[in-house]
Amino acid sequence: MSEHVVTPVKTYVFVFVALLVGTLLTVLVSEVDLGWANNIAAMSIAIVKALLVLYFFMELRHSTRMSALTAIAGFFWLVLMLVMIMMDYWSRHAIVLPVPGK
Amino acid sequence: MASSPLVDRHGHDVHGGHASRRHPAHQFDTMEQQKESSTLGMWLFLVTEIMFFGGLFTAYLVYRTLYPAAFAAASSTLNVPLGALNTAVLICSSLTMALAIRSAQVNWRKGAMIFLVLTMALGSTFLVVKAFEYHDKFVEHHVPGHILNTPFHFVLEDAREASAIAKLDPDYQRHAEIFFSLYFIMTGVHATHMIIGLGILAVLLFYTRRGKYDSEYYNPLEMTGLYWHFVDIVWIFLFPLLYLLGAHLHG
Numbered sequence: 245m246s247e248h249v250v251t252p253v254k255t256y257v258f259v260f261v262a263l264l265v266g267t268l269l270t271v272l273v274s275e276v277d278l279g280w281a282n283n284i285a286a287m288s289i290a291i292v293k294a295l296l297v298l299y300f301f302m303e304l305r306h307s308t309r310m311s312a313l314t315a316i317a318g319f320f321w322l323v324l325m326l327v328m329i330m331m332d333y334w335s336r337h338a339i340v341l342p343v344p345g346k
Numbered sequence: 347m348a349s350s351p352l353v354d355r356h357g358h359d360v361h362g363g364h365a366s367r368r369h370p371a372h373q374f375d376t377m378e379q380q381k382e383s384s385t386l387g388m389w390l391f392l393v394t395e396i397m398f399f400g401g402l403f404t405a406y407l408v409y410r411t412l413y414p415a416a417f418a419a420a421s422s423t424l425n426v427p428l429g430a431l432n433t434a435v436l437i438c439s440s441l442t443m444a445l446a447i448r449s450a451q452v453n454w455r456k457g458a459m460i461f462l463v464l465t466m467a468l469g470s471t472f473l474v475v476k477a478f479e480y481h482d483k484f485v486e487h488h489v490p491g492h493i494l495n496t497p498f499h500f501v502l503e504d505a506r507e508a509s510a511i512a513k514l515d516p517d518y519q520r521h522a523e524i525f526f527s528l529y530f531i532m533t534g535v536h537a538t539h540m541i542i543g544l545g546i547l548a549v550l551l552f553y554t555r556r557g558k559y560d561s562e563y564y565n566p567l568e569m570t571g572l573y574w575h576f577v578d579i580v581w582i583f584l585f586p587l588l589y590l591l592g593a594h595l596h597g
Contacts, residue, residue, distance in 0.1 A: 256445060257441070263440075270585075271590065297582070301578075314393060330407060330408070
């Protein structure tokens with residue numbers, strides 16, 4: 245870690261433009277009916293945008309490993325919560341248990 | 347940008363990086379250690395925020411999985427251009443926030459003040475646009491429950507579309523109400539975070555004006571930046587999930 249890590253303005257502006265392009269892209273894609281792929285497209289773009297913000301604006305690329313690990317742990321736990329809960333809802337109706345006496 | 351006479355073109359302090367004029371708080375050995383502690387503490391707070399918003403996102407995902415047709419229909423009544431505008435406004439405010447911190451890093455105090463004011467102006471713009479959107483929802487009676495003696499009311503104008511959705515989900519009006527409950531709580535909590543952020547920015551502006559922050563000490567600016575960018579990330583996910591879910595229905 246050097247004492248002065250001053251990011252060039254150019255880098256910030258580049259990330260900013262990328263985020264705006266991502267926003268435009270997500271709106272355009274949503275207008276087309278792609279079925280289930282709409283969700284994949286919208287979430288992929290949102291995740292890329294979030295990573296750009298985390299890496300450049302939130303300076304994760306210059307932060308200590310401890311801070312980066314904390315950030316990753318936060319999102320890891322979020323994914324655990326979503327996946328564990330959705331495993332139940334996505335599979336609930338698929339399981340047909342035999343009913344005794346019928 | 348680095349036009350301050352105190353800084354060379356690489357953004358380095360002309361006093362030299364080692365002749366520190368600042369002293370860390372007594373529990374820290376160095377300024378760097380102090381900054382790392384602040385950053386770690388802020389990230390721990392943000393982890394609680396991830397789980398806080400995460401609970402709402404989970405609720406959204408569960409109900410959307412249960413009632414996809416009603417959610418798409420309810421989503422299609424939201425104003426996509428205003429939502430997209432607000433997304434752009436928030437992204438702009440994240441840029442100005444990053445530039446405010448950068449200005450402090452290169453000892454450009456006036457720049458830091460200008461960018462803090464811009465960030466606050468953009469944050470306020472977001473809230474004003476949001477207020478107009480909320481107003482529309484009140485006028486349309488899309489607010490869940492009984493507000494001002496007018497019950498929640500969700501009717502699709504297009505009769506063909508209405509019958510198509512009723513076929514998929516006979517109880518779609520009640521399920522649309524769940525969508526709007528989630529819409530109001532998620533955007534409402536997000537807006538609350540913005541209002542708190544604006545308050546913190548006002549305090550930072552006050553201290554920046556007094557010259558409290560420079561290239562050696564700008565932790566409060568950087569920590570507020572982390573908070574501000576995090577709130578931006580929440581919106582980056584809220585926008586497609588709430589506004590764009592049913593966009594193809596009218597496309």
